[in-house]
Amino acid sequence: MNSKTSIFRGITLIALVLIVLMPFILPSVTLATEILIFALAALACNLLLGYTGLLSFGQGIFFGGGAYSASLVMIHFNFGLISALLISILVGAALAFIVGSLSIRRTGIYFVMLTLAFTQMAYFLAYTFSDWTGGDNGLLDVPRPALNILGITVSDLKSSESFYAFVAIVFFVVFVFARRVIHSPFGTTLVAIRENENRSSAVGFSTNHFKLVAFVISGSITGLAGALYAMLLNFAPLSNIDLVMSENILIMTIIGGTSSLLGSLLGAGAIVLLGDVLSSIWPRWMMILGVALIAVVLFLPGGLWGGVTSLFNKLISNKKNKEESSTEVSK
Amino acid sequence: MNLYLFQALNGIGLGMIYFLISVGLTIIFGLLNFVNFAHGAFYLLGAYLSYTAVVVTGNYWVALIIAPIMIALIAWVCERTLIKRVYHLPHTYQILVTLGVALIIQELCVSIWGPIGKHISPPDSLKGVFQLGDFFYPQYRLFVIGFAAVVAILVWLLLDKTKFGALVRAGSEDAETVSLLGTHTHRLFSITFALGVGLAGLAGVLAAPIRGIHPFVGPEILGIAFVVVVIGGMGSFTGALVGGLLVGLVQSLMTTIWPQGASLMIYGAMAFVILLRPYGLFGRA
Numbered sequence: 001m002n003s004k005t006s007i008f009r010g011i012t013l014i015a016l017v018l019i020v021l022m023p024f025i026l027p028s029v030t031l032a033t034e035i036l037i038f039a040l041a042a043l044a045c046n047l048l049l050g051y052t053g054l055l056s057f058g059q060g061i062f063f064g065g066g067a068y069s070a071s072l073v074m075i076h077f078n079f080g081l082i083s084a085l086l087i088s089i090l091v092g093a094a095l096a097f098i099v100g101s102l103s104i105r106r107t108g109i110y111f112v113m114l115t116l117a118f119t120q121m122a123y124f125l126a127y128t129f130s131d132w133t134g135g136d137n138g139l140l141d142v143p144r145p146a147l148n149i150l151g152i153t154v155s156d157l158k159s160s161e162s163f164y165a166f167v168a169i170v171f172f173v174v175f176v177f178a179r180r181v182i183h184s185p186f187g188t189t190l191v192a193i194r195e196n197e198n199r200s201s202a203v204g205f206s207t208n209h210f211k212l213v214a215f216v217i218s219g220s221i222t223g224l225a226g227a228l229y230a231m232l233l234n235f236a237p238l239s240n241i242d243l244v245m246s247e248n249i250l251i252m253t254i255i256g257g258t259s260s261l262l263g264s265l266l267g268a269g270a271i272v273l274l275g276d277v278l279s280s281i282w283p284r285w286m287m288i289l290g291v292a293l294i295a296v297v298l299f300l301p302g303g304l305w306g307g308v309t310s311l312f313n314k315l316i317s318n319k320k321n322k323e324e325s326s327t328e329v330s331k
Numbered sequence: 332m333n334l335y336l337f338q339a340l341n342g343i344g345l346g347m348i349y350f351l352i353s354v355g356l357t358i359i360f361g362l363l364n365f366v367n368f369a370h371g372a373f374y375l376l377g378a379y380l381s382y383t384a385v386v387v388t389g390n391y392w393v394a395l396i397i398a399p400i401m402i403a404l405i406a407w408v409c410e411r412t413l414i415k416r417v418y419h420l421p422h423t424y425q426i427l428v429t430l431g432v433a434l435i436i437q438e439l440c441v442s443i444w445g446p447i448g449k450h451i452s453p454p455d456s457l458k459g460v461f462q463l464g465d466f467f468y469p470q471y472r473l474f475v476i477g478f479a480a481v482v483a484i485l486v487w488l489l490l491d492k493t494k495f496g497a498l499v500r501a502g503s504e505d506a507e508t509v510s511l512l513g514t515h516t517h518r519l520f521s522i523t524f525a526l527g528v529g530l531a532g533l534a535g536v537l538a539a540p541i542r543g544i545h546p547f548v549g550p551e552i553l554g555i556a557f558v559v560v561v562i563g564g565m566g567s568f569t570g571a572l573v574g575g576l577l578v579g580l581v582q583s584l585m586t587t588i589w590p591q592g593a594s595l596m597i598y599g600a601m602a603f604v605i606l607l608r609p610y611g612l613f614g615r616a
Contacts, residue, residue, distance in 0.1 A: 109366050247550075
């Protein structure tokens with residue numbers, strides 16, 4: 001237990017250091033903000049894929065749902081920053097509850113197909129009800145309200161630096177929360193379901209109930225990410241709720257690695273950076289994503305994070321050979 | 332009344348195309364026990380190859396024969412070099428590899444044929460309309476229904492009456508035992524994969540003169556194929572046929588009633604079936 005908590009500190013510390021350093025290392029603060037927002041979405045996807053074993057092609061529904069709902073309440077009802085974000089969390093959770101409760105009626109491949117079909121359904125819903133969503137044009141003029149706490153304006157969030165700081169705090173809070181969830185009895189039960197659903201069920205866990213709660217948590221975090229993305233762009237495009245968005249979130253999660261939440265940050269960083277650098281040079285850069293996806297499955301099943309930790313383990317075991325202490329950095 | 336008959340025929344034509352896509356997906360799933368996420372992309376590639384074949388030879392019939400065969404060959408190579416390496420991995424990884432293949436195919440198509448859609452016309456002999464009393468219907472669309480029906484019967488005969496079909500069905504139950512009994516299952520797997528994907532390519536060729544060729548249609552096609560197999564039940568020939576026709580008819584008839592919501596209704600129908608029958612109309616638990 002002691003080693004676990006110390007590693008827990010280690011991982012969280014690494015996340016904190018990365019968050020603080022990112023705006024200084026990266027070419028622009030906006031890019032860093034985008035990475036953190038997608039890292040949130042990937043982290044939520046990781047909770048499902050890495051810790052519950054649920055491959056969901058439905059993450060775009062929650063991302064888009066969060067973006068639309070927060071934008072709509074800000075535009076039509078003048079909601080403030082915090083309340084709009086809370087709405088996006090609620091809507092993400094509600095959508096995840098609906099999609100989850102229908103999809104987890106089936107397992108394995110059927111589950112995956114259902115989530116994909118629901119993503120298409122959500123896309124056509126958004127496309128059809130264009131009075132609300134703007135349809136193909138997207139929802140324009142999404143505001144980015146000032147951050148007010150107890151009536152005091154902390155920051156107007158107008159500058160990209162202040163918005164980054166805000167997103168960074170949100171990310172860190174969610175990160176710590178997600179780590180708590182994973183290491184709670186609830187989280188270990190999810191892992192048990194991932195490893196052997198029949199046995200978990202036989203031991204007496206209501207596995208569908210657990211899966212649904214995991215879905216709702218994932219949906220609410222993804223909804224939050226969607227809302228932040230709309231505030232970043234001042235715009236909620238239809239592509240937010242597209243199948244391609246679901247795929248991208250999934251690809252970030254997998255390329256980053258699903259054995260640790262930090263992998264999601266790595267994955268989101270890698271893909272967003274790759275897209276930013278390549279899309280201007282070569283519009284068909286998505287082809288590289290396809291190749292990368294195949295390469296990760298064939299040669300690096302642990303993703304980037306798996307690669308980093310095995311490298312790290314090698315270095316440490318060389319150093320500490322004489323001490324003969326086991327150094328597990330996998331979780 | 333004629334309008335509804337027109338739309339019903341459209342729905343049957345569309346449904347037959349959906350059937351061709353889904354039956355390939357279903358056969359592959361049955362034997363290989365994995366879902367090919369590149370299925371929609373192969374449909375797309377089939378349509379584009381037929382476009383090039385029509386441009387080069389000027390003959391639609393050549394395209395109709397060559398393009399699906401080429402798709403099947405490409406699928407065969409793909410299976411021999413890549414797909415077979417992931418059979419032993421969990422479903423998740425198989426899905427991801429085929430998703431990668433789908434992305435590569437789609438982006439290749441855009442690189443080769445450009446981001447703007449293409450169109451091919453039906454062959455000259457089928458450009459006219461079929462007339463019955465005061466009812467008119469394009470000949471090519473009737474041809475699609477007839478041709479797809481013939482292919483459906485051939486696929487059914489292949490699966491139900493031949494040794495190959497018996498092996499596929501036996502392998503769907505227990506591939507390991509079939510292998511132990513002396514069948515070269517690796518070869519069976521490649522041929523089945525090529526056949527299933529070739530059918531998706533054929534669907535792409537048949538649909539091209541009606542719906543045009545749009546480079547980003549792959550995911551939409553994949554989504555519809557999933558709806559069909561979720562409604563019909565995975566691994567079932569009858570399910571793919573009934574599901575395909577149902578989805579085609581719903582989409583087509585809704586186009587008359589509520590055009591914007593036509594695509595939406597397909598997914599509504601799926602959700603409805605899932606609520607009532609979680610394993611689909613013809614699926615086994």
